[in-house]
Amino acid sequence: MSVKAILWDFGGVITASPFEGFARYEQAENLPEGFIRKVNTINPDANAWARFERSEIDREGFIAAFEEEAKALGQTVSGEAVLAGLMGAPRPIMVRALERVKVTYPIACLTNNVARMQRPPAQEAEIERIMGLFNHVIESSKIGSRKPEKRFYEYALETVGVEAGEAVFLDDLGVNLKSAREMGMATIKVVEPEKALEDLGRIIDMNLISD
Numbered sequence: 001m002s003v004k005a006i007l008w009d010f011g012g013v014i015t016a017s018p019f020e021g022f023a024r025y026e027q028a029e030n031l032p033e034g035f036i037r038k039v040n041t042i043n044p045d046a047n048a049w050a051r052f053e054r055s056e057i058d059r060e061g062f063i064a065a066f067e068e069e070a071k072a073l074g075q076t077v078s079g080e081a082v083l084a085g086l087m088g089a090p091r092p093i094m095v096r097a098l099e100r101v102k103v104t105y106p107i108a109c110l111t112n113n114v115a116r117m118q119r120p121p122a123q124e125a126e127i128e129r130i131m132g133l134f135n136h137v138i139e140s141s142k143i144g145s146r147k148p149e150k151r152f153y154e155y156a157l158e159t160v161g162v163e164a165g166e167a168v169f170l171d172d173l174g175v176n177l178k179s180a181r182e183m184g185m186a187t188i189k190v191v192e193p194e195k196a197l198e199d200l201g202r203i204i205d206m207n208l209i210s211d
Helices: 016-027 035-041 050-053 059-072 079-084 092-101 120-133 149-159 173-185 195-204
Strands: 007-008 108-110 138-141 167-171 186-189
Touching: 007 149, 016 035, 016 079, 050 059, 050 108, 059 079, 092 195, 108 149, 138 149, 149 173, 149 186, 167 173, 173 186, 186 195
Parallel strands: 007 108, 007 167, 108 138, 167 186
Antiparallel strands: none
């Protein structure tokens, strides 16, 4: 393929997966393993997460709605604690890869996100620096659409100025990659960062692992 742009998810790709934070909370509160992710699979286009990521409800609305959804499944969950689990630390290997590829390719961040939450000052500064590496940042909370909705990807491709067949997209969720792949993008699922960067490196003929 003729690659003209590289598109990156943020949480779970550039930063550690929110699922790690969710798992720690579940363990601390004796919740069933994977319970928070289970809540998110119920009515996935209109549940608390979906509405919050499209800015259809605010932070307090999300907390109340998510807690009700958890209660309907038989568990008591703190919506505040769930939001705290979103703030994974940056992965240095992925940040170095961004710095390398941006020399040659336009790069864009495609993120399902919510209104920015305050991190510790040092981490907040690093997140701002990383976001500044991207040529474009496409945020669900700002455009009112979210992955895996087709119109989210259409907006992103138009913003970056490429066709689907000219883009590579990295995400940690298969459902998000499926929609992108159906539109014609090359996709890479990020499970282990090193493996994902090896896969990307093969596509663009660039070493993204070694220093």
